Amino acid sequence: MTAPTRVHTFTDDALADHDAVELARLIRTGELSAAEAEAAAVARMRQVAPALRALAYEAYDAPRRADGDGGLLHGVPTVLKDNTHLRGMPTNHGSDAIRALPAKRDGRYTEQFLSAGVTVLGKSRMPEFGFNASTEFRSAPPTPNPWNTGHSVGASSGGSAALVAAGAVPIAHANDGGGSIRIPAAAAGLVGLKPSRGRHIAGDTTRTLPIDIISEGVVTRTVRDTATFHAALERSWRNPALPPLGLVEGPARRRLRVAMIVESVTDAVVDTQTKAAIERTATLLEEQGHSVEPISIPVDARFGDDFVRYWSMLAFLAGNLGRLTIDPSLDASLLDGLTNGLRRRFTSGGWRATPAALLRLRGATAAYASVFDHHDVILCPVVAGVTPPLGELSPTVPFDELIERLLRHVAFTPLQNVSGAPAISLPMALSEEGLPIGVQLSAAYGDERTLLELAYALEEQSPWPRIQDRIQDQPTG
Template sequence: MSRPIRIHAFGDDALAEHDAVGLAALIRSGELGAGEVESAAVARIRQVDPALDAVAHEAYGTPRRSRKPEAPLHGVPTLVKDNTDVAGMPTNHGTDAYRARPATQDGRYARQLLSTGLTVLGKSRLPEFGLNASTEFRSGPPVRNPWHTDRSVGASSGGAAALVAAGALPLAHANDGGGSIRIPAAAAGLIGLKPSRGRHPDGEQARTMPINIISEGVLTRSVRDTAAYLAAAEEHWRNPRLAPIGLVQGPARRRLRVGLLLETVTDAVVDEQTRDAVLRTARLLEEQGHVVEPIPVPVPRSFPADFITYWGLLAAMAGGFGRFAFDRSFDASRLDGLTQGLARQFKDGGWSRTPGALRRLHRARTRYAAAFRRHELILSPVLAHVTPPLGHLDPSGPFDELMDRLQRYVAFTPLHNVTGAPGLSLPMGMAREGVPIGVHLSAAHGDDRTLLEVAFALEEQTTWPALGTAPAAEVNSP
């Protein structure tokens, strides 16, 4: 096993080891200047990015700064994922198929994000159209995991995860269409909440989908940052059909029934280290007074095949309508092997299964919701095994082998995208390979607040892995 090479930028500058809430408070009090914090973040990004390759677009000279000094997160630096429009910055969706021009206006979700007071310094990298579970590319370097630079940092919000884990930013924008907030959170030792469907304004991409599977959010190093961001976002817009989350500031002392799920819908085998992390979390929940009991998979066995059919439909739409959806220069021959393989599989017969697959995926919501008649939470792994070495999910590899590997890895998270339920990744373990292990909690649709309350309680009981405290001999800076 190779010795991990770890990369981080934690130091004694303005960012120090502060989280976003701490930085915002220091800026409000005048103890730190917003410009001082911004400069420190740019310096940290420049320090680590030569090793991590996490930045898609730099806007350090022309950042989008908050015009609302009263906003809860005023002056806190961040990056937006490169599938979300921010005026003046290109949106390239991680693909070589075209080169985007700068967006002329902010996207619908970007407006909500900017309302919280965050300063946007640029865009973070994602795999092509967010389809892969590792941030690797047809051409160009992969995004590397700061805990072990030979390992994947997950996807599709891999660039965001790498920068937050490495201490270059306190939080970063992420979104999730099959696990893309929670997978990189698990790989990089972060907190990653995929909110309930309808919790935020849908972005332009989500509004075109037959089934909207995309949720927007952030990746953070503290539960209070995730909670503060969601509360700040609600000040801009709140869905009146969902109960408000409000500002969650700590655990609730109520007894919950928790379903323990270790069986995968794809029949993938959960590895020993991941299983141990989940079972340790179950014991911590029992110590808090909750009741934990095993449950069966809460969706039908047709789910994996139906999700792959839908995945293929999305790939075929991206390739077939790229000139209209993205840019007239769009060249489908430059799509990566995963996108082309999914689209080809769809055209070779998946299209005929699509009506039935969509009906069954819609019905999966009802069956999944039934699991919460008895339980308030479901506890499971985020992924079936520890984040793999780079190259394991290379989009240029044999398509059938890549699909098999993806199904053996991403065996839990898509359930919540299809059903619309909230899901949360917490860093509850460390693997022998030197990378974190994420554990997943999910709740009924709309019950995001309970997830945050339980996350606060677990944060009190344990210590999240942190690169800033890693032994100096294991940390290299480029």
């Protein structure tokens, strides 16, 4: 077995170590052509393919380019996650059980995503239906973490996170139904904003959900890339029910009231390195002039169990109705152990408690919102510990053990999915093993601006660890 290694592609080519905003500027001014950026990205993606296996579908010979020269990120190479329809590319939702034909049309969200001006070079890998917190599979090799290929890159947007962290593309599509932007961002040392529910056009999957928990977004290496992407999409379509976001370009001067939470919705124990990262971030925030106050988690003690019931119901619907709602090629006999375990959990009696669980989950929105009567931001972990070794969260692990491991790990992110509020993962530290540790900031519904302004300030105050730098040169938790 090959020893775990770091994998990155940063070199002196057309992409260099530019973020998406700088690449777009170079293309706009003619200092670099979109074709040169595209070719460099293809070369980098081919370079990391054997180690990272991050693509579900390659479109190097037939990329989807933006129409015209509009869009704040015109010409910037990227990938789309494998649960979003793009005309001419298949959508297999990370599952062996689906053998989809190329999509005949773009998904509901895809047009808005493309309005940023990006060039799509393929589809990124994800675990089956996005149910897992690691990009691992029933029978195929996993997508590992570029920082250490023996560890998980998180999920479900793990393929996107691996490619951005390794420098193959500067920005990549991600979406989040329980932490699927923030968890891979934390694992891979990236910025991952889950926007407010309704901030963008909803993807196709959300039409069938009893509670809409999915938000669309990206993973990036800089705050300004994330801010610019969301500003670009707002130019295409803006939800009139939400305050406009606009282009957030730096920190604000406001002094904020920060609530710090280190207890989880699943009673998981937060490891010492993650606690240290939270405490260090709290200190940095206080140095900026903000006040930080520890508080208790603001939801019903049954929240974790209720979310698992909803999760199980979604697996049941995917397995039992997926040929109608997902893809007609779906073969339920090929579903992985996690999906099947969740289905069994639902059919063996979990369905009886589901109506009450859904009612309590809807009630969590008001409980979460009440925090912001006295605070502006919540500071907490993204997950309960450093990203685990590959295999620990594999769908081949017996279900009862796997679900317990997942509940111990995915202990903070689902609350914002249920409430619809925005949250951002920031790479605030490295573990003793040189793996990134993400810290989560969340705000009131519709207040992404505060999160981006605060993220700018933290990025300026304590620059993110870089995969291309030596471990000993990095800040640690």
